[in-house]
Amino acid sequence: xxxxxxxxxxNKNMEISGGTIDDSRSVYSVGFPPRMNLASQFAHxxxxxxxxxxxxxxxxxxxxxxxxxxxLQYLFPILEWGRSYDxxxxxxxxxxxxxxxxxxxxxxxxxxxxxxxEPQYALYTSFVAPLVYAAMGSSRDIAIGPxxxxxxxxxxxxxxxxxxxxNPEDYLRLAFTATFFAGVIQAALGFFRLGFLVEFLSHAAIxxxxxxxxxxxxxxxxxxxxxxKNFTTKTDIVSVMKSVWRPVxxxxxxxxxxxxxxxxxxxxxxxxxxxxxxxxFWVSALAPLISVILATFFVYITRADRHGVQIVRHIKQGxxxxxxxxxxxxxxxxxxxxxxxxxxxxxxxxxxxAIGRTFAAMKEYRLDGNKELLALGxxxxxxSLTSCYVATGSFSRSAVNYMAGCHTAVSNIVMAATxxxxxxxxxxxxxxxxxxxxxxxxxxxxxxxxxxxxxxxIWKVDKLDFLACMGAFFGVVFISVxxxxxxxxxxxxxxxxxxxxxxxxxxxxxxxxxxxxRNVDQYPETIKVPGVLIVRVDSAIYxxxxxxxxxxxxxxxRDEEEQIKENNLPMIEFLIVELSPVIDIDTSxxxxxxDLHTTLQKHGVQLLLANPxxxxxxxxxxxxxxxxxxxxxxxxxxxxxxxxCAPKAREDV
Numbered sequence: 001x002x003x004x005x006x007x008x009x010x011n012k013n014m015e016i017s018g019g020t021i022d023d024s025r026s027v028y029s030v031g032f033p034p035r036m037n038l039a040s041q042f043a044h045x046x047x048x049x050x051x052x053x054x055x056x057x058x059x060x061x062x063x064x065x066x067x068x069x070x071x072l073q074y075l076f077p078i079l080e081w082g083r084s085y086d087x088x089x090x091x092x093x094x095x096x097x098x099x100x101x102x103x104x105x106x107x108x109x110x111x112x113x114x115x116x117x118e119p120q121y122a123l124y125t126s127f128v129a130p131l132v133y134a135a136m137g138s139s140r141d142i143a144i145g146p147x148x149x150x151x152x153x154x155x156x157x158x159x160x161x162x163x164x165x166x167n168p169e170d171y172l173r174l175a176f177t178a179t180f181f182a183g184v185i186q187a188a189l190g191f192f193r194l195g196f197l198v199e200f201l202s203h204a205a206i207x208x209x210x211x212x213x214x215x216x217x218x219x220x221x222x223x224x225x226x227x228x229k230n231f232t233t234k235t236d237i238v239s240v241m242k243s244v245w246r247p248v249x250x251x252x253x254x255x256x257x258x259x260x261x262x263x264x265x266x267x268x269x270x271x272x273x274x275x276x277x278x279x280x281f282w283v284s285a286l287a288p289l290i291s292v293i294l295a296t297f298f299v300y301i302t303r304a305d306r307h308g309v310q311i312v313r314h315i316k317q318g319x320x321x322x323x324x325x326x327x328x329x330x331x332x333x334x335x336x337x338x339x340x341x342x343x344x345x346x347x348x349x350x351x352x353x354a355i356g357r358t359f360a361a362m363k364e365y366r367l368d369g370n371k372e373l374l375a376l377g378x379x380x381x382x383x384s385l386t387s388c389y390v391a392t393g394s395f396s397r398s399a400v401n402y403m404a405g406c407h408t409a410v411s412n413i414v415m416a417a418t419x420x421x422x423x424x425x426x427x428x429x430x431x432x433x434x435x436x437x438x439x440x441x442x443x444x445x446x447x448x449x450x451x452x453x454x455x456x457x458i459w460k461v462d463k464l465d466f467l468a469c470m471g472a473f474f475g476v477v478f479i480s481v482x483x484x485x486x487x488x489x490x491x492x493x494x495x496x497x498x499x500x501x502x503x504x505x506x507x508x509x510x511x512x513x514x515x516x517x518r519n520v521d522q523y524p525e526t527i528k529v530p531g532v533l534i535v536r537v538d539s540a541i542y543x544x545x546x547x548x549x550x551x552x553x554x555x556x557x558r559d560e561e562e563q564i565k566e567n568n569l570p571m572i573e574f575l576i577v578e579l580s581p582v583i584d585i586d587t588s589x590x591x592x593x594x595d596l597h598t599t600l601q602k603h604g605v606q607l608l609l610a611n612p613x614x615x616x617x618x619x620x621x622x623x624x625x626x627x628x629x630x631x632x633x634x635x636x637x638x639x640x641x642x643x644x645c646a647p648k649a650r651e652d653v
Contacts (some may be wrong), residue, residue, distance in 0.1 A: 033618055050193040055368075078134065085408065090410065092404075092406060093406055094411075097406070097410070097415045097417075098414060101418035103285050104415060105123070105418075106292045107394075107441060107442075107445060108122035109123070115152075115155040117155075118315070121387060121389060123427075127319065129379045129382075131412070132375070136375035137372065138368050138371050138375070139367055140365070141402045142401075143400070143411070144379070144391055144392070144394070146394075147394045150348050152216065154389060157339075158171060158340060172326070174333055174337055176323045176326050177327050177334060178344060178390070180337070180385075181341030182342070183376075183379070183380030185341060186349050186374075187378055190370045196369075198346075198350050200489070200493065201350060205469065205472045206350065206354070207458065207469050208469035208472030208476075209472040209488045210449045212473040212474070214447065215237075215477050217443075218446060221440075223243075224260070224435035225264075225439040226256065227253030228244070231243045234480075236477070237477050238478070255308065260439055260440050267288065268444055270284045270287035281403040292437060296433045296437075304434070305432065305434075310435045311431065319424065321386075322386060322387070323387040343482065344390045348390050352372065352376055353369055355393040356393060359398060455469055464498070468492060468495060500539070501544045503545050503548070503549060504538040507519070507556055508578060508638065510642070519536070531645075532572070532575075532642060533557055534642070536577075536581065537579065538581045543587075543588035546586075546588040550595060554596070557600075571604075576609075576635075579616055582613065583616075584615050590620065593625060594628065597629055608645060610636075610637060611635070632644075
């Protein structure tokens with residue numbers, strides 16, 4: 001706290017000027033912005049909300065043909081960067097594309113199991129989706145395809161509606177329907193420039209959700225890791241552990257455990273080497289493919305499948321068949337597909353945009369969030385028509401893509417071409433691939449989603465953020481993925497509501513020898529001006545917090561007066577409200593200030609305002625509050641206000 005009033009009075013010998021306002025203020029006074037009519041105000045708000053990046057700027061002064069070309073380049077960025085494409089970039093893109101293809105093929109086969117789909121559908125997704133994104137996406141580094149979290153989320157929600165074993169055809173159709181609606185929702189958010197809605201899911205909540213999903217996914221892999229045949233369809237940790245320990249004496253297969261343990265160790269070592277030595281990133285990138293090749297070879301020559309080792313058995317050969325006729329556009333399944341697509345689509349776009357922005361910042365180029373939504377939505381709509389399920393950006397593959405030296409989205413095209421060749425030629429070779437090695441691949445891939453270092457930083461910085469992080473984590477692990485996501489969203493909104501309804505306020509004091517006034521808790525050396533109370537409100541004042549702001553200011557006044565009475569010092573005659581952090585105010589906020597002014601008058605205290613912003617002063621003028629309080633009670637700075645109401649005290653300070 002700042003020094004007490006008694007100390008100030010004793011050391012500084014300050015005086016109050018009889019409760020009158022001195023007009024000897026600085027040369028500058030509070031300015032009033034030009035009045036804007038309703039149409040101008042509305043246009044300004046819309047522009048700042050939906051067009052903050054000024055997307056129409058490049059079109060100004062251009063001819064119609066040029067505007068048309070710029071529009072095409074906006075929708076298809078490949079037309080812009082493709083003009084400067086050369087062989088040097090192609091070399092880097094081919095290398096990175098082949099590298100991420102070697103990683104994505106085994107991962108896709110594994111991720112399809114999370115979605116309760118046949119392996120070929122994940123490979124279909126890694127063929128079509130990257131091609132569409134390469135033409136429409138603005139990220140140079142993101143690698144597109146199925147990912148573990150979205151696959152698990154989609155599989156869990158679909159299984160709640162249809163049993164994939166008893167009714168596989170309807171299950172598959174519902175998966176395509178959900179993918180279609182996920183794409184439509186993503187594209188609609190981009191078209192209507194609503195990408196900012198993604199920001200409502202806080203970083204802390206995402207960290208907790210991803211970590212919880214990683215634990216849940218890993219637990220689900222115990223079925224393949226241990227060779228258990230009868231396994232729960234639930235995802236909570238209690239149900240999973242019951243399924244694991246119930247058949248411990250007769251349901252575990254030691255050959256399966258040996259394969260899974262050996263290759264998991266190999267994958268983790270390879271991952272450690274790639275992380276420790278950036279130049280050896282290819283070791284971790286190729287490890288999953290090497291694991292699949294070796295495991296398949298060992299199972300084939302030993303015929304371990306005859307001894308209880310579960311294998312893939314069949315992956316349909318050939319490229320994507322059309323699924324346009326399989327999508328439900330009417331009926332109850334259409335509604336269910338919309339609900340599932342909404343959740344899966346939002347999680348997918350959140351992950352993709354986070355990944356894209358990460359690598360864009362590293363390479364210092366700009367990523368257009370709304371354009372990304374259009375690209376993601378279009379590719380998922382196209383995917384739903386070609387037997388694909390929800391695709392998004394993969395962090396592990398994108399990191400490999402970046403380290404392999406990719407220059408453009410051509411690396412996605414190279415990856416897609418490699419997957420196409422795999423579908424046409426190589427898929428029969430995966431017949432003897434053991435499920436155990438796929439489980440090991442998934443576990444090694446999702447471990448990186450458990451970001452304990454960031455969680456520790458969140459704990460140190462903001463305990464409420466940490467609560468959101470842990471709420472999402474435990475919700476996913478102990479209940480379900482959907483409930484964990486719901487908890488993450490609810491806690492994020494609760495934090496916003498708490499900050500909006502209970503804004504911070506601070507008591508200000510003077511830094512000796514200056515005209516600067518700062519928070520007395522942050523700067524203990526500050527001194528208070530006798531007879532003057534200076535309060536700062538650190539938030540916009542709206543209907544949600546106006547009553548709280550008024551009551552909190554009055555509480556500051558009561559607390560200060562109690563302290564003054566104890567020290568037999570002059571009572572407070574002026575209350576200055578510092579408004580520089582108040583970026584906006586509504587009618588409820590103005591009404592709260594009117595009530596505050598009336599209350600203070602009854603107690604013989606004058607209300608002064610310091611440094612109101614343009615939006616605030618405009619609304620105070622329009623409401624007539626300036627006439628109520630008096631123009632001479634509004635000041636450019638706190639220093640001016642103090643000098644006007646306590647000139648002798650200000651000279652001594």
